[in-house]
Amino acid sequence: MTDDGGGATVLPWQGFLPWQRAAAVDALAGRATWPHALLVAGPRGIGKRTLALEFARSLLCEAPAADGLACGACASCGYVAAGQHPDLQVVEPFTVDDDGEVKALDAIPVDRIRALIDWALLSGHRGRAKVAVVVPAEALNAAAANALLKTLEEPPAGTFLLLVSHQPGRVPATLRSRCRRFPAPQPDGDAALHWLEAQGVPDPAAVLAQAGGAPLLARLLADPAAQDERRQWLAALAKPKALSPVALAARLEAAPKDERKLRLGWALDWLGAWTADLARVAAGGTPARNPDFASALSALAPAVAPAALFRYHRSVLRQRALVAHPLQPRLVAETMLIGYRELFR
Numbered sequence: 001m002t003d004d005g006g007g008a009t010v011l012p013w014q015g016f017l018p019w020q021r022a023a024a025v026d027a028l029a030g031r032a033t034w035p036h037a038l039l040v041a042g043p044r045g046i047g048k049r050t051l052a053l054e055f056a057r058s059l060l061c062e063a064p065a066a067d068g069l070a071c072g073a074c075a076s077c078g079y080v081a082a083g084q085h086p087d088l089q090v091v092e093p094f095t096v097d098d099d100g101e102v103k104a105l106d107a108i109p110v111d112r113i114r115a116l117i118d119w120a121l122l123s124g125h126r127g128r129a130k131v132a133v134v135v136p137a138e139a140l141n142a143a144a145a146n147a148l149l150k151t152l153e154e155p156p157a158g159t160f161l162l163l164v165s166h167q168p169g170r171v172p173a174t175l176r177s178r179c180r181r182f183p184a185p186q187p188d189g190d191a192a193l194h195w196l197e198a199q200g201v202p203d204p205a206a207v208l209a210q211a212g213g214a215p216l217l218a219r220l221l222a223d224p225a226a227q228d229e230r231r232q233w234l235a236a237l238a239k240p241k242a243l244s245p246v247a248l249a250a251r252l253e254a255a256p257k258d259e260r261k262l263r264l265g266w267a268l269d270w271l272g273a274w275t276a277d278l279a280r281v282a283a284g285g286t287p288a289r290n291p292d293f294a295s296a297l298s299a300l301a302p303a304v305a306p307a308a309l310f311r312y313h314r315s316v317l318r319q320r321a322l323v324a325h326p327l328q329p330r331l332v333a334e335t336m337l338i339g340y341r342e343l344f345r
């Protein structure tokens with residue numbers, strides 16, 4: 001549900017990801033002075049949500065291993081695995097109705113945070129700790145962030161808040177300043193490839209390049225529907241003179257309503273990676289993100305002015321950062337594509 005690359009599709013209880021383990025063991029060695037609020041920050045698609053959930057499981061575990069990690073066998077670990085631990089709350093911007101239908105929200109509403117605070121003030125069920133995970137923290141609206149802030153000023157003993165964000169600059173500064181920052185570890189290329197192979201992802205090097213080295217995002221993009229959609233977008237970008245912004249943006253409307261923002265996010269990622277590759281090729285380099293479109297990029301690169309390309313690329317990144325907010329996905333895509341076509345006028 002989040003666009004953290006893995007989001008709600010991650011199998012949460014397999015333990016820390018391989019590239020997180022050493023840093024997690026280090027952090028958990030200091031569990032006696034674990035901060036009331038931790039901000040897990042880092043790029044999208046590297047497993048920050050998994051990291052935060054694993055921290056929660058380790059903090060709640062009733063018989064942690066010598067290295068501080070959750071034992072996976074105690075009653076608490078069992079409740080967490082079943083998604084039923086009374087001392088763990090995970091707050092994400094979606095709702096589930098009585099029929100089990102999941103609906104994405106633009107923001108985490110204040111009533112969710114008020115309920116979280118009420119929960120925090122109750123005494124814990126299993127007496128170990130109480131952990132709340134908020135993913136992503138930039139989805140807290142202003143009222144929700146303010147409500148949370150009041151609790152952080154006088155945190156109930158034994159209660160830990162884990163905020164997850166790939167845009168920490170968008171988390172209100174008043175909230176951010178009360179958190180200890182934990183930079184989420186990033187895998188090197190070999191670790192990421194190895195993990196993708198173990199996940200059974202076909203052509204892992206190609207999707208990892210597309211994802212800019214973020215393995216959980218790569219696994220998501222490996223989905224055949226995403227790969228097909230990418231090819232459609234890039235084939236259109238490769239022929240800017242023939243490009244119809246209206247027709248291409250209309251592809252977003254073909255997706256179910258709930259998925260349109262996710263699809264817009266992909267489209268903007270592809271546009272951002274494509275324009276970055278254009279700049280690389282224009283400067284005499286090779287495409288880092290789209291090597292499968294190398295000849296199209298080489299043909300286009302001489303036609304575009306570097307300064308305009310740079311400005312346009314920045315505008316794509318700015319728009320990408322806003323995707324979680326109320327926007328008309330089709331209109332945003334259309335505007336960005338009109339801007340792209342202008343680069344070749």
Ligand SMILES: [Zn+2]
Pocket residue numbers: 060061062063064070071072073074075076077
């Ligand atoms: Zn345990």
